Amino acid sequence: MAVDPDPSARVQLTVSERDLDRLALDLSRWLGARVDADAPPRIRDLARPESGGMSSTSILFDAEWSVGGRAASGSFVARMAPEDNSFPVFRTYDLPTQYRVMEGVAAATDVPVPGLCWLETGENALGTPFFVMRRVEGRIPSDNPPYVFVGWLFDATDAERETLAANTIDVIARIHAIPDPAARFPMLDGAGSALRRHVEAQRAWYRWALADDGYAVPLIDRAFAWLERHWPADPGPDVLSWGDARPGNIIFRGLAPAAVLDWEMAALGPRELDIAWMIFIHRFFQDLAARFDQPGLPGFLRRADVAAEYERRSGHMPRDLDFHLVYAALRHAIVMGRITRRMIHFGEAVEPAERDDYVMHRACLEAMLDGTYEWD
Known part of the structure; x- marks a missing residue:
């Protein structure tokens, strides 16, 4: 067994x-x-x-x-x-x-x-x-193993985690407050809607990473179709999106951010790209904890709390979060699918029984597409 x-x-x-x-x-x-x-x-x-x-x-x-x-x-x-x-x-x-x-x-x-x-x-x-x-000295919440299992953030008090979450959201709000981001970051600009460019770039990446090599994942295809049916009527103004926005990409001194890292996914687009990504990545870890019958950190970075704190910091209430959370889960599905292929390539994993199992959070994404995933 x-x-x-x-x-x-x-x-x-x-x-x-x-x-x-x-x-x-x-x-x-x-x-x-x-x-x-x-x-x-x-x-x-x-x-x-x-x-x-x-x-x-x-x-x-x-x-x-x-x-x-x-x-x-x-x-x-x-x-x-x-x-x-x-x-x-x-x-x-x-x-x-x-x-x-x-x-x-x-x-x-x-x-x-x-x-x-x-x-x-x-x-x-x-x-x-x-x-x-x-090099910046400090500490980073761990991804490997995830901070919902062990480590300094897991051992922190609820109040300390609340402070760290607020400080992280404040970083995101300050990035989003950069005026005229298209002029300041012209290398990220392009024709048409920034959200449409973003999604099409992810679609092209999916084809390269998986589908064009014969590794199409039906669940990912289904998620792309869901996005088209639920496209926001008004995505809102474009901001500089950090891209991989989450505590695991910040070096902290105490609970204060000392350095913001990993800008490889930076783009122009709606501010909800970052907000939903941070919410989803934590839920990915929290669902993993639940799978192993571990308590995790269920009170950390809750959807409603993040949205409310972001509004306090920025004056903007996040919109279309259902859309952006599905999109975050889809983007992470491509990441995990490619990483699974890489692990198989290096002999660190075996071929999954079903193609949808290339998505480590398969059950979560399926429930989100069906409208049955429970957030807070």
Whole structure:
């Protein structure tokens, strides 16, 4: 009889097969040329972060060098595009756009983003494009294992989690308050409706990630059809959407945000893209806890509470949340489907019995499409 894995245990996932010793040498060579160092910089404590995502490679390192006899040093993070052989989650990985979005957010708001140092668009130095940021110390709610099972957020008091949730929503509201986002972030703009562009981009990604290779998922196709039948009459004004908006992409000092991370999904679109994404991702984790008969954190980031807090912070009451929550679940279904394919590719999972089981939250999405999912 198959035994479910321990949900509180970290799952080992293959993200990169880069050799760290070779990477340290390449980083030293590149950095020395970039800063015109007197001698090759010393690279120390190079490691992959435990909380790193699955769509790219992040490398932590310390560096020491001198220029004209003057010593310099720092703690850094290199954000690298995935290797071609890593079975990437996304079809393209636009590091320059991520870098420019972070620059724009830093210039337009007091939202904390890591200090940006260098952008390298070529592949000669490390074999793939990358950029380097200042490392920010703090703590991040864990995705692996999810924070609904173990960790500092799980162990926090209800009042502390309420404060953290409010601070996270405040970050989102401040990002959405950036004026004239299409002019400030023209690389994210395009013809026609921003919401329509967003959905069509997801549809194209689904075809590349799954369907065009013979891995069409009927539940995902059904969800796309549901969106068309329930399209908002007025999606509302476009804002800068952070994209992967949630506490797990914030470094906290205490309960205060110290750095907002992971801008790879940034786009223009309705503010509900971010609000629904944050609500849904927590419910994805909470449903996982319920599946394992664990209490989880049922009072955290509840739909009604998030909507009310966002209105207090922004003056805007979220609209069309049913639509945007289904869309968030659909987007995450594509993510999980692609990650399942990747895990099978690397021998970390086996082929599901049914194609819809590529969607880890199958039961949730089915209930949402049927109108039977219970939120608060």
